Amino acid sequence: MEKTKFGYKEIDQKDKPSKVNQIFTSVSNRYDLMNDIMSFGLHRFWKKQFLRLCNLSDKKNILDVACGTGDIALAIKKQKNSINLTCLDPNKEMIEICKQKFLNSGITDIIYENSGMEDFKLLKNKYDLVTLVFGFRNFTNHEKGLRNIYDCLEPGGLFLLMDFKKPRNEIYSTLFKNYTLKIIPKIGQIVADDFESYKYLGESIQTYFLPEQIEEMCLDVGFECTKIVNLLEDVATIHIARKL
Ligand SMILES: C[S@@+](CC[C@H](N)C(=O)[O-])C[C@H]1O[C@@H](n2cnc3c(N)ncnc32)[C@H](O)[C@@H]1O
Numbered sequence: 001m002e003k004t005k006f007g008y009k010e011i012d013q014k015d016k017p018s019k020v021n022q023i024f025t026s027v028s029n030r031y032d033l034m035n036d037i038m039s040f041g042l043h044r045f046w047k048k049q050f051l052r053l054c055n056l057s058d059k060k061n062i063l064d065v066a067c068g069t070g071d072i073a074l075a076i077k078k079q080k081n082s083i084n085l086t087c088l089d090p091n092k093e094m095i096e097i098c099k100q101k102f103l104n105s106g107i108t109d110i111i112y113e114n115s116g117m118e119d120f121k122l123l124k125n126k127y128d129l130v131t132l133v134f135g136f137r138n139f140t141n142h143e144k145g146l147r148n149i150y151d152c153l154e155p156g157g158l159f160l161l162m163d164f165k166k167p168r169n170e171i172y173s174t175l176f177k178n179y180t181l182k183i184i185p186k187i188g189q190i191v192a193d194d195f196e197s198y199k200y201l202g203e204s205i206q207t208y209f210l211p212e213q214i215e216e217m218c219l220d221v222g223f224e225c226t227k228i229v230n231l232l233e234d235v236a237t238i239h240i241a242r243k244l
Helices: 013-038 042-054 071-079 093-104 142-152 170-191 195-206 211-221
Strands: 003-006 009-012 061-065 084-088 112-113 125-134 151-164 224-230 237-240
Touching: 003 195, 009 013, 009 170, 013 170, 013 195, 042 071, 042 125, 042 151, 042 237, 061 071, 061 142, 061 151, 071 084, 071 093, 084 224, 093 112, 112 125, 112 142, 112 224, 125 142, 151 211, 170 195, 211 224, 211 237
Parallel strands: 061 084, 061 125, 084 112, 125 151
Antiparallel strands: 003 009, 151 237, 224 237
């Protein structure tokens, strides 16, 4: 049986999707509030920077993978309403909050796919941009997920991925480790009454790939012109890759 990481644990691949799903079901109601508290609001700036790099002016068909409660998806539609947008997420509760936010904003022309990226029955060469923000860590089969992203992009299409990384400076990295492993679960306990889910979050950051490994994985599935953009705080990275 193939194994995969689930925080610090090694588990059977077949068990990971349901375990990850339980976590997001559990945190969904407090997800947005927790993001603001845990990142001191910084995730908003990172997402703005991410959107700038998406260069929406020439985009028509976008897939937002791991849309969660819809931060990126909503920002895309608010910036350019004419875009055909598909929101994909395997978690029913998270995607439901995303739907609700779109409805509250009067936006009704979104396609929702309740699926993991690895299982997405994809339309080949359909999108000119695929976005994936803070979701890649949760995949079970990263290679298959990336391959599917590659296949559903049209030639010339762009893939942007943002996720956490460990800071390069040793002292800062130790502080960040203590923050993710010791403080975040306690905040999760107080704010969301959920220590275990936020323990997973911290562990999944600490056991996540290095930016260079992600770049290598992108190149392996066929992407070219890859670029790594380190965000100022050095705890998150944006990957840009093109399908030629
Ligand atoms: C940390 S949230 C990120 C949500 C949103 N993109 C944001 O930045 O706020 C991670 C999301 O990844 C989703 N997810 C988990 N496994 C996935 C998979 N295999 N494919 C696509 N999305 C997945 C979860 O359901 C969850 O909504």
